[in-house]
Amino acid sequence: MNRWIYPPIGLVINLMLGTIYSWSVFRKPLESFFGWSAVESGLPFTVFLLAFALLMPLGGKLMEVLGPRKTSLMGGALVGLGWFLTSLVADLPEPLIFTLIFYGVIAGAGVGIAYGVPISVSSKWIPERRGLAVGVTILGFGLSPLITAPIANHLIYEVGVMRTFAYLGIIFGALLIVLSIPLSFPPESWAPPSTSAQAAKTRVLAELAPRQMIRTLTFYGLWLSYALGTLGGFTAISLAAKYGQEVVKLTPELAAAATAAFAAFNGAGRPAFGYLCDRLGVRKTALISFLIIFAAALAATQAHILPLYLISFALLWLVFGGWLAIAPAGTSTFFGLKHLGTNYGIVFTGYGAGALIGPTLASYLQTITGSYSPAFLTTAVLAVIGLMISAATLRPPKA
DSSP states (O other): OOGGGHHHHHHHHHHHHGGGGGTHHHHHHHHHHHOOOHHHHHHHHHHHHHHHHHHHHHHHHHHHHHOHHHHHHHHHHHHHHHHHHHTTGGGSSOHHHHHIIIIIIIIHHHHHHHHHHHHHHHHHHOGGGHHHHHHHHHHHHHHHHHHHHHHHHHHHHHHOHHHHHHHHHHHHHHHHHHHHTTOOOOOTTOOOOOOHHHHHHHOOSOOOOHHHHTTSHHHHHHHHHHHHHHHHHHHHHHHHHHHHHHTSOOOHHHHHHHHHHHHHHHHHHHHHHHHHHHHHOHHHHHHHHHHHHHHHHHHHTTOOSHHHHHHHHHHHHHHHHHHHHHHHHHHHHHHOSTTHHHHHHHHTHHHHHHHHHHHHHHHHHHHHHSOSHHHHHHHHHHHHHHHHHHHHHOSSOOO
């Protein structure tokens, strides 16, 4: 089988795994069906993301023991099961608690276990273009809301929110199991056909186990860069529609359309920055990303007119998606391919830190100041810090 088939397979897998970012479609129907508050309808999303982040390292460890196929099958089965079981909570005594368990914990754990599999498979089969390969693989996660949100919304309208969970659970479970079957790692003696120039790009700087990785300065630099690189994107994601309506004076429909366009930039950033990692290296690509964040965040403080709003937010979403490619490329380059699944699972907690800090900090600053500018000024300052950290630490690892 042609090795370039693995990134498209991973893309389709990630389209389904990324449906978590379509959760907003379910919130109002669930609030109406169960009488939940806005806080309660947001809890399954939070628990899902927490389970996703915490189970990533376990997924990497399972890959080393069971291989990619069995690990992906396990994760895919949990995703389908979690979605399907959520369709039954209306008949249970505490619907919210069981939604947190079925959707948040079980489906979230399934995504955490399965997410790293196609990344590792693509990286090992296409080491000479691993940045691009990983970027295409995770493109589906970024584009997922553009595809799965309309589908889910249509199903909710046609059959109701509970049956929608059942239908999507069956579809996701079946497709993820089928798409897991071709996933495999190349034999240890295998090497890609390449020229001498391409061969240099396949070279990794070290082969480190997780315990060795976390004792290097490079790891902490990459972790902090990942957190700071995604923080600006999380800020823009959390404020996009609200900012468009309150500051740029867009209608809710236009603000939603703008947010959909930003999501496309989020998806495009993954293969684009993956390609840059292949061409320029991880360190230079990270530096470019922080320069873009700095400029876009400053522009966002003055984005009272539509063109500047669109440009600044699109760039922040673009770089946010880009870091989802830079971080795994950096993990494989600096710490090797042998333990990539587990190592990236640990590095991925930097993404979780950005998810926790970005929206919370943005909301807090906007609340106490009555302005959006402090949130973006803070993002610009943190981008400068990220620039300095990347410049100083994203080098061959040293203890």
